[in-house]
Amino acid sequence: MIEVNELTKRYGGTTAVKNLTFTVRPGRVTGFLGPNGSGKSTTLRMVLGLHAPTSGTATVDGRPFRSRPRGLRHVGALLDAGHVHGGRSAAAHLAALARSNRIPRSRVDQVLEQVGLAGAARRRIGGYSLGMRQRLGIAVALLGDPPVLLFDEPLNGLDPEGVKWVRGLFRQLAAEGRTVFVSSHLMSEMEHTADELIVIGRGELIAAESLTDFAARGSGAAVAVRTPHGDRLAALLTAEGATVRADGDLLTVTGTSAERVGELALDHRILLHEITTRGASLEDAFMELTAGSVEYVAGETR
Template sequence: MIEAVGLTKHYGRTVAVDNLSFTVKPGRVTGFLGPNGAGKSTTMRMILGLDRPTAGQVLIDGTPYRDLRRPLTTVGALLDAKWVHPNRSARAHLRWLAKSNRLPERRVAEVLDQVGLTKVAGRRAGGFSLGMAQRLGIAAALLGDPKVLLFDEPVNGLDPEGILWIRQFMQGLAAEGRTVLVSSHLLSEMALTAQDLVVIGRGRLIAQSSTAEFVERATENTVRVRSPQLDRLRVLIEQRGHAVREDDGALVVAEATSEQIGEIAGAAGVVLHELSPQRGSLEQAFMQLTGDSVEYRTELGNGLNEIVAGTDQRLVSAGR
């Protein structure tokens, strides 16, 4: 388990993390979300003892990282996939890490096989694609068979097959009872991967909840209805809730459930061709709750808000 209590980090007058407290529980994948510049990377570095907090503390299974005698056996992390000597082979890189924590050399072959790099284990890591480097970083994180795992943007550079693999892999690690914290900007992927969320903005906690609760709290669920008697149905529906007609002729109804709409149509003898609940997305919920926490915002004429934050100019767009 990871426990952050009052975590604060100042860089001069800049407050990167501001009195941040959260808990990451074992047995579940927890997504760590926030706009660029929110303090996610700084927080993960403090968890791993790479940055010293200005105030507060982080405990990993009850112990600060700096007090772990063989840290790779307790916590594994992927923060920078390219953090490897370019002239070392994948196998040599992992052997070096294994020796640093007195791990058996057999673990090198085991983790290379786990991540699918056995056939290229003798190649220089500097020649790896980003996707292969990600797999090597994951292998390094797994080397000590730790109970706590941190991944920062683990699907960067992976093709669709690789993304599916890492999703199932992280869920499998959590199913074994491990604590898994993953930071990502791919919200659609996080919606499929993470059971829980920790969401921050400007270094402060915005929300900590299950993914389903986060989406439900921040978005409005609607019902989509199609019928050959649409005008009659609309009159009946608007006695219960608000209905909006879409370009394809369907009605989107707010403030009503699909069961209620079905009962209304059934009582009036109205034929339905479609009756489907429409759930809010993680992306919509994220944009709703973090809109005040982004660094830069531009309003576009097409009605979409685009958020550009951080030096790497990643885009997170609403309304997809």
Template sequence: MIEVHELTKRYGDTIAVNALSFTVRPGRVTGFLGPNGAGKTTTLRMLLGLVSPTGGSATIEGRPFCDRPRGLRHVGVLLDAGDVHVGRSGWDHLAALARGNGIPRHRVAEVLAEVGLTEAARRRVSGYSLGMRQRLGIAAALLGDPPVLLFDEPLNGLDPEGVLWMRGLFRRLAGEGRTVFVSSHQMGEMEDTAEHLVVIGRGELIAAESVARFAARATRPDVTVRTPDAAGLATVLTDEGAAVLADGEGLLTVTGLPAARIGELACAHRISLHELASGGRSLEKAFMELTADRVDYLTGASQSPTEKHEEHGQRLAEGAR
């Protein structure tokens, strides 16, 4: 189990994480969500002792992670798949980790097989693709057969088969009674994989609840409309106060009006409809609504102050390792 209590991190006048408290329980996949600059990576690094908190506490299985000399036997971690000596082979990388953590050597072959890298095990990591490096990082996390696993953006670089495999792996690990904590920006995958969520924004807790309950917070469900007069209907609906997104093939996604009202307006303006369906509420829509006022980093904007301080703190921590 992971327990975070009043966890706080300041970089000068900037608060990256602010009195954050939550619990991640075993036996289920918990997703960790937040906009860019929300403090997710800083939180994970404080959990692992790579960044010192300004206040509060973060424990794994009742103890700070840095108190465990053979950490990989207790916590499996994937923070950055690129954080590996590229001159080593995948086998040598894992063998070194095994020796340093008192893990039997046979586990190297086992985890390489589990992530599908047996054939590439003796090749240098410099020749690995992004997806292969991601799989190697996952193998390292699994190496000590730990009860707790932390993954930061584990799906980056994986092809569709790899994403499907990863989804099954998360569920299997949780089904074995392990604590599985996954930070990701891929809402669709979290909706399909996670059972519980911890959502933060600007370093503060927004929600800690089931995926279904969080998704139900969306207040404005989408409606899908298909019509031969998409431009005409879009004008009518926009005049009525709806937000309309067109895909250029007669398909409109409408927010702000219920399906019944859209049908009435189309009938009143003698516009034919070929499809009218309510899309319901989704995790992505709830996330966008509930974090809208806590986004530090927007498309086209420069890096947020929080992210800059997070990066600076991470570099300091990495330099001290």
């Protein structure tokens, strides 16, 4: 479990993280979302003891991570896949980390196989593609078989097969009872992967809840209706304050429920061929709820 309590980080007159409090629990995949510059990477680095907080605490299973001498046995992390010595092979890189953390050498071969790099284990990392470096970074995180895992933008550079594999890996790790904390800007992937979300903006907490509950907070939910009497139904819905967009025989209705649309159609003997509810997407909810926390907008700087 990761616990962050009133965490604050200032750099001179700039506050990168402000009074941040949240808990990341085991047995589920928790997504960490926020606009660029929101403080996500700074928060992860404070959890890992790479940055000292100005105030507040960040603990892993009740202790600061820096207090653990063999860190990879307790927390696995991928922060920057490019931060490796290009002249080493993947096998040598992992073997050195295994020795320093008293991890059996057999784990090197196991994780290289697990991430799909067994065939490239003796090649120099400098010749790896970005996707291969991402896989190597994930191998490093898995090396100590830790109960807690943190990943910062782990999907960068991966092809569709790699993205699908990572999605399944995170699900598997969570099903094993591990704590899995994933920072990403790819909303579509978080929508398919995360169970819970931590959302921040300008260093402050915006939401800490299930993905379903967060998406439902967006206003993008709509009712789709197919009817040969679209004009009549649209007039009735508009009179009740709903917003209707027509595209042939398809009406997209916001501001009311599918139940109310059905009741109106029944009361006025309007034939319906289809009626479905389309929930707000995670991206829609994220854009709406973080709009006031975006540092850079096209054409302007806030």
